[in-house]
Amino acid sequence: MSNTSHVAPVDLDSWNISLFPEDLLGLLTPETPLELVSHSSVSILKDDPFFKDWVFAGDIHGHIRIHPSYKAPLVQSLQGNNLALELSPFPTALIKGNQHISINTFVDALHAIGCTHIRVNAYGWKETLDIPGRRPLSYGNPLHPHAHLNTFDLGTHYHSSAITLLSPRHRDPRIKVYPPLTPIGKG
DSSP states (O other): OOOOTTOOOOEEEEEEEEEOTTHHHHHSOTTOEEEEOSSOOTTTOOOOGGGTTOEEEEESSSEEEEOGGGHHHHHHHHHTTTOOOOBOSSTTBOBSSOEEEEHHHHHHHHHHTTOOOEEEEEOSOOEEOOOTTSOOOOOSOTTSTTGGGOEEEEEOOOOOSSOOOOOOSSOOTTSOOOGGGSGGGOO
């Protein structure tokens, strides 16, 4: 076993932040394409239980979620922009089918329905922390009422000559799997 007590975090693997809708326009350009969500990713995310029923409304290499009470009003507001949308029958997905809109249209629709809180989840990242000379990344709005629920999964890398006990989710030819060390020897 490697001693990792001296190893500091070096990358950001995932994060969950609360924002006001207008904060999106400070992070992205108004023309940024956003995909309206037709399938939820609840099983993938590890977020505070407070947000477990929130609806996956938009996707930009991360999920933008809204409180369930805004699901139908958001779809109705977007339909008012001549978008042919149908409400998803799944409780945590927004629409049926596939539709892309701009962040600007999305934020305008959120304002139109009085939605003041969104949750943004991102996972699968390998974002290096603290690169000298680079503008720091901005994650979240510290003034948001749910900012205390923001979470960040920080990772570190260390080299070890020992065999790491893991069972990879997806097969990778670069990883040597030792069947006796994985659940029930299934690899």
